[in-house]
Amino acid sequence: MSVHAPRPCCHAGCGRLIANGSYCAVHQVAAEERRAAQLKAANKRYNRTRDESDKFYSTVAWRNFRNYYLIVNPLCVDCEADGVIEPAKVVDHIKPFKEHPELALDESNMRGLCRAHDNRRRHDRRGRG
Incomplete structure (x- = not known):
């Protein structure tokens, strides 16, 4: 030192x-x-x-749905596809919520992702990195 x-x-x-x-x-x-x-x-x-639509993620309905979804689908779908077992931390809308608010709580429009895959998808969507 x-x-x-x-x-x-x-x-x-x-x-x-x-x-x-x-x-x-x-x-x-x-x-x-x-x-x-x-x-x-x-x-x-x-x-x-922040956009008005971001307030949806503060609602009780979203928090309850997110908790339920992570219990039912505990693994990251991208990691599973790569043969890795990693817990999902984020519930991601396949079709973005801002473009399809009617699918806000539709299970078929969701996927569980780990933080790394969520960040990668978010950067790809915004045209970064």
Whole structure:
């Protein structure tokens, strides 16, 4: 483990020398509170820009359906196709909910996916990676 020379606290006007971290013990709490406030403000801005259709995923009906579906279909369908056993963590709409809201809770329009396969499909859909 390397030892660094002490450096001054990052708080403006504070001259205390610290061995590690960015702030001295006195200013650490205030820095954490500032970071938490900034994160909360960023989340508020993000949530205002979300589509109205995304609210469906907060409903009791969706949560109950998702829990039921994962009990009945516990494995990732893509992993199973590759001969790997991996638990499904995400219930994915085969035909996207935004385009086909009438299939919102239709079991035949669902598949269970692990996080890795869900991320891969989401990036493919958006034209990334």
